[in-house]
Amino acid sequence: MKQETGLILGIPVDNLTFDQAIESIFELVDRFARDHQAKYVATVNVDFIVNTVSWLPNRFRHPELVSILRKADLVTADGMPVVWAARLLGTRLKERVTGADLVPGLAKACALRGKSIYLLGGKGDVAWKTAEIFQKKYPDLCIAGVSSPFVHVEGEKIMDEESIDRQILEEINRARPDILFVGFGNPKQEMWFERNRSKLKAAVTIGIGGTFEFITGRVKRAPVWIQKSGLEWIYRITQDPMRLFKRYFIGFFKFGFLILPPIFYMKYRKLFFNLTLKQSTTKNDAPPGATQLETATAMAVTIISLEDPLDAHQVTTQSNVLLKDIDDSTPLLIDLSQVSFMDSSGIGFLVKLYTQSQKNKFPLAFFGIRPQVLRTMKVSRIHDLFKNAILENRQEAMNALMDHAGHKDFSYFKDESADKVILHLFGQLDADKISKMDISEFTRGVDDKHCLLNLRGLSFADSSAIMIFLKVRKQTFQSGKSCFLCEPPDNVKQMLKITRVDKLFDIHKNLTSALALLNQNNI
Numbered sequence: 001m002k003q004e005t006g007l008i009l010g011i012p013v014d015n016l017t018f019d020q021a022i023e024s025i026f027e028l029v030d031r032f033a034r035d036h037q038a039k040y041v042a043t044v045n046v047d048f049i050v051n052t053v054s055w056l057p058n059r060f061r062h063p064e065l066v067s068i069l070r071k072a073d074l075v076t077a078d079g080m081p082v083v084w085a086a087r088l089l090g091t092r093l094k095e096r097v098t099g100a101d102l103v104p105g106l107a108k109a110c111a112l113r114g115k116s117i118y119l120l121g122g123k124g125d126v127a128w129k130t131a132e133i134f135q136k137k138y139p140d141l142c143i144a145g146v147s148s149p150f151v152h153v154e155g156e157k158i159m160d161e162e163s164i165d166r167q168i169l170e171e172i173n174r175a176r177p178d179i180l181f182v183g184f185g186n187p188k189q190e191m192w193f194e195r196n197r198s199k200l201k202a203a204v205t206i207g208i209g210g211t212f213e214f215i216t217g218r219v220k221r222a223p224v225w226i227q228k229s230g231l232e233w234i235y236r237i238t239q240d241p242m243r244l245f246k247r248y249f250i251g252f253f254k255f256g257f258l259i260l261p262p263i264f265y266m267k268y269r270k271l272f273f274n275l276t277l278k279q280s281t282t283k284n285d286a287p288p289g290a291t292q293l294e295t296a297t298a299m300a301v302t303i304i305s306l307e308d309p310l311d312a313h314q315v316t317t318q319s320n321v322l323l324k325d326i327d328d329s330t331p332l333l334i335d336l337s338q339v340s341f342m343d344s345s346g347i348g349f350l351v352k353l354y355t356q357s358q359k360n361k362f363p364l365a366f367f368g369i370r371p372q373v374l375r376t377m378k379v380s381r382i383h384d385l386f387k388n389a390i391l392e393n394r395q396e397a398m399n400a401l402m403d404h405a406g407h408k409d410f411s412y413f414k415d416e417s418a419d420k421v422i423l424h425l426f427g428q429l430d431a432d433k434i435s436k437m438d439i440s441e442f443t444r445g446v447d448d449k450h451c452l453l454n455l456r457g458l459s460f461a462d463s464s465a466i467m468i469f470l471k472v473r474k475q476t477f478q479s480g481k482s483c484f485l486c487e488p489p490d491n492v493k494q495m496l497k498i499t500r501v502d503k504l505f506d507i508h509k510n511l512t513s514a515l516a517l518l519n520q521n522n523i
Contacts, residue, residue, distance in 0.1 A: 004091065005351065011053075013093065029115065038205060051186060065186075071359065080228075080229070100214045102206070118143070165196055183208050302333065304334055307338050308339050315345045412424060420518065422454055486509075
């Protein structure tokens, strides 16, 4: 969390130069040697963002993808429009760091540092051609492996992906590369990594989209001056106008339509804050003081009180002070009662802090949030991440933390009868939780009975969870029984839709209607 992080439509973007990104990735490689947890790096462009967000506020087109990006270890700005948007929102990104530049840069650095790479994905033999180019250019580079499998992240075929993934992972894990380049394209590469994160033995995985095609020359990059001007997308359209014109036109229109409201709101809030500060300074006849930070510990809870404004300046100059007393095993309470203005960097800091708490399993809560700050969170499309961690006052937040409330652990229980099994699901069901589950115990009893999956208490489900639902459906259908999904939340419905399996399930608005149908048909 050393680097500043901005937020664009709910997606965090780290503020790094190209050289800093290279160094940060090698720091992640070193960290893997200590904690053995696979790291992920994403390069985000406009196309990536519009594939993630929805036209509607406070909703996401791809809930799993936004979750992956929020907990990614590093996210870079792959395009000048992303850089410009971040700057208008208050985070002055230093430069863009594209996948097309990052991959050859890392290959060169790996050759110098004695690190290994693995090339996965790409169309046809493009990954092998890339390996040949790298080997000729960097003779000392260790290429641990190359493969170009076809994987599925949607449709009924994802049920069979476990065996395919196992073969891919066996090859990668045998090679144990320091850096794994995955060229499946967005969002397939992110979803593939997420469902295999817990089993992957590559230190750092980087989603690189079509970068192999740029390196081999099958797709030409724009001249450097066009790249720096931010008009590379126009050059791309001229190469394949029939395919790319509609994609880029709709993408940039959607991005502009969605990014303008938060930009205008941030500018308005900043102007209002400055006017209020000026009036307050004149009235008190004293200049505003430097940011004051109060850190206290009580009842084994670390409390951090933040002062106004929580902006890029405070984050860049005070982050070490803000974080010095954080213990990864101690509940953390953030007091925002004095904050009336936050820019993109301030929100990005809170996002990084929150995702760190989720990774390291220490509870975190916020209290004292003013209405205008809450509105800023909603306009920035980040309120959905924090909503379960926002409490009314200090005592309520303290009690919640001491009870470890707000954790997104998964749990379930079964109601079994002679002819049916009702599985009640609660919390967050994702690839990490599934890797620790006893799947045979979870599905026990559904072979010869009707199965109703009550999803009312489920707060999140990724594509790995959808795979489990499909397996349950298959088991019940093979014995001539029925499988119902009951009351799925909106984000779970969206995941069923985005993975194109929503038509395969009999979905009911609640458990009562599903039970009534079973009784009515005497199934």
